[in-house]
Amino acid sequence: MKRVRVIGLLISMIVLLTGCWDQHLMKNSSIIQVFSYDLLKNSKLYVGATVPILGHMDDVQLGGQNRTIFVTSDTPGEARMALGRKIAGTVDTSKVKLLLLGENFARQDIFPYLDMFYRNSRYSLEAELIVVKGNASDSLQIKNQSEPNISRYILNLLESSQGNSIIPIQNIHTIRSTMFDPGEDIILPYLQIVDGSDAANIEGIALFDMRQFSGIVLPPLESTHLQIMKNGVSEENRFTIGNLNNDEHKINRNVTFKVKHLSKKMKVKPDDQGNIHVYFDLRYKTLVTEYPKDNVIGDIPMLKEKFAAYFVDLTNKVVDKLHEANCDAFGIGRQLIAYYPKIWSKLDQKNYYSKVKFHTEVVIETIQSGLNY
Numbered sequence: 001m002k003r004v005r006v007i008g009l010l011i012s013m014i015v016l017l018t019g020c021w022d023q024h025l026m027k028n029s030s031i032i033q034v035f036s037y038d039l040l041k042n043s044k045l046y047v048g049a050t051v052p053i054l055g056h057m058d059d060v061q062l063g064g065q066n067r068t069i070f071v072t073s074d075t076p077g078e079a080r081m082a083l084g085r086k087i088a089g090t091v092d093t094s095k096v097k098l099l100l101l102g103e104n105f106a107r108q109d110i111f112p113y114l115d116m117f118y119r120n121s122r123y124s125l126e127a128e129l130i131v132v133k134g135n136a137s138d139s140l141q142i143k144n145q146s147e148p149n150i151s152r153y154i155l156n157l158l159e160s161s162q163g164n165s166i167i168p169i170q171n172i173h174t175i176r177s178t179m180f181d182p183g184e185d186i187i188l189p190y191l192q193i194v195d196g197s198d199a200a201n202i203e204g205i206a207l208f209d210m211r212q213f214s215g216i217v218l219p220p221l222e223s224t225h226l227q228i229m230k231n232g233v234s235e236e237n238r239f240t241i242g243n244l245n246n247d248e249h250k251i252n253r254n255v256t257f258k259v260k261h262l263s264k265k266m267k268v269k270p271d272d273q274g275n276i277h278v279y280f281d282l283r284y285k286t287l288v289t290e291y292p293k294d295n296v297i298g299d300i301p302m303l304k305e306k307f308a309a310y311f312v313d314l315t316n317k318v319v320d321k322l323h324e325a326n327c328d329a330f331g332i333g334r335q336l337i338a339y340y341p342k343i344w345s346k347l348d349q350k351n352y353y354s355k356v357k358f359h360t361e362v363v364i365e366t367i368q369s370g371l372n373y
Contacts, residue, residue, distance in 0.1 A: 030087040031095050033066065033151035035127075036136035037076075037113060038102035044072050045113070047079035048100075048137045050150055051087060065148045068140045076116050093120075096127045097151050099172065100191070102136035106206070106213035111179055117172050125173035128158060131206035131213055133192040143198050154200065158189060161202040165227045165237045166220050168205070179211050182349050183333025185326075187226075190217050207325035210350070214325035218318065225314050226329060229282070233259050238289065241310050244302070247293065255303065256290035260368070268335040270343045276352070278332055280360045282311065287368045296369035304364040311362045319358045328353050 036048035050066040071082035084091045101110065117123040132139050140150055147153040161167045167189040178186045190206040193199075205223040207216045218226060224237055240256045247253050265281040286307060288296050296303070322329055333352060336344040347355070 030089045031092045032083075033095065033149075034098045034100065034140065034154070035096060036100040036102070036132075036140055037105050038135050038137050039105040039108065040072065045074060045076065045079060045105075046137060047071050047073060047076065047083070048140045049083055050140055052149070052151075066150055068150075070137060076113055080116075093123045096124045098154055099127045099129050100136035100139055100154075101129060101131050101188075101213075103131060103133055103213065103215075105136065106131045106188075107215065109211045110213075111211050114172060114176075118176065126171050128155075128169070128171045128189075129175065130154070130158070130189045130191050133190065133203070138193055139191065139200060142193065142200060145198065154191070157191070157200065157202050161189065163234065163236050165224045165231075165234045166204065167202060167223060168227060168231065181331075181334065183328065183335070183337045183344075184331040185210060185328045187218075187327070187329050188213075207322065207327035207329065209326040214327060216321055216325035216327070218321055222314065222318050222321065225311070226318050228259060228262055229264055229280075229315075229318075230329065233262050239310070240290075241306055244306060245293075249292075252293045254290075254292070255288060255306075257286045257288045257307070257367070259284055260287050261285040263365075266330065266335075268332055268339070270336070270340055274347075274355060276332065276336065276356045278330070278356055278358050280315065280358065281363075282315070282360065283363045283365050284311065285366045285368075286364065291369070296367065300367050303367050307364045307367070308362045311364075312360055315358075315360045315362070323353065323356070326351065326353050328356075332356055 030051045032049045032051055034048075034050040038046040038048075040046050048068060048070045050068050053065045053067055069083055069086050071079050071086065073079040073082055080091060080093070117125060117127070139154070142150055142153065144150075144153050147156065158167065162169050168187060170186070170188055175186050175188075178184050186208045188206045188208070190203050192201050192203045194201060202220075203217065204220050205218040205226065207214050207218060221239070224239075228237060237258050238256060239258070240254060242254045244253050244255060261284070263283040267279040267281075269277045269279070271277060284307065288303075293299070333344070333349070336347070336352075
């Protein structure tokens, strides 16, 4: 009898609990894949959004063409409501893949405009952020022949550049801690639309001063070196040095190589005058991938000298731009907070980076040649 009662109770529970009360049916939703944020002259927010035109279920993720909608508002929350009045069905932001920031918009504190992403569980924290030269809304109008879906097109650009060590992988989740860290600044991919609006390029890294875009951009070679120094070596990276010699055939004056391994030591040492000295000890293992002159082994002493001078110059270009942008991409302030808290407490924590002086030592440990795997 007791068993019958238990079974009856279980059956009743199953009947009562069938289904989920908190359902958000996809068939009733309009899924936003991309947001763009721009700042108008009247300080209003100009928000763009793309919604896929569904042909079949696979289109829900990233495929197919898309419809673009624009609204003007004071806040992102107000923009979402305005979008809801223009889009059929419920606005679904859980699958937003990209947040594109116009150049002028990014020059202000960007955090207040991201606040809703952190507070609302229906927003995707995995959306990748990009600074767009000019207006971000223009990037939603790109009509690429090979990839009509703008979300997938830009994501493919990002994936390619990330694989080549040109840009970091940055999304709304990963940048939050850095935005509130007084000892480090964020860096984001920088995108430029090609004339004709049918394509775009990743043009390097946008450097931020705290939570505002500084207006300074590291071009691809310099951003690649910054990425290698910060995050280690990826499989794909390439550097070319020209004018190695006076060979009558111009192509024979060049060498292209990749960094196979970088051993980096960074020491931070304040002095009594209030300056902060940063010592980089960089040791490279390289692989020649193209050398038309075809005598790598015999030219190794010369190539080591050229490679070392090249990386010293490249490092200096990177740190000069970081200084210009007041961007602490290496987290020097974080080192000061951890190891020299008394000195840190006496510094102007908004402008301490101007006190940083870099010293770079480069050693080329190996230059390999042969097959490139």
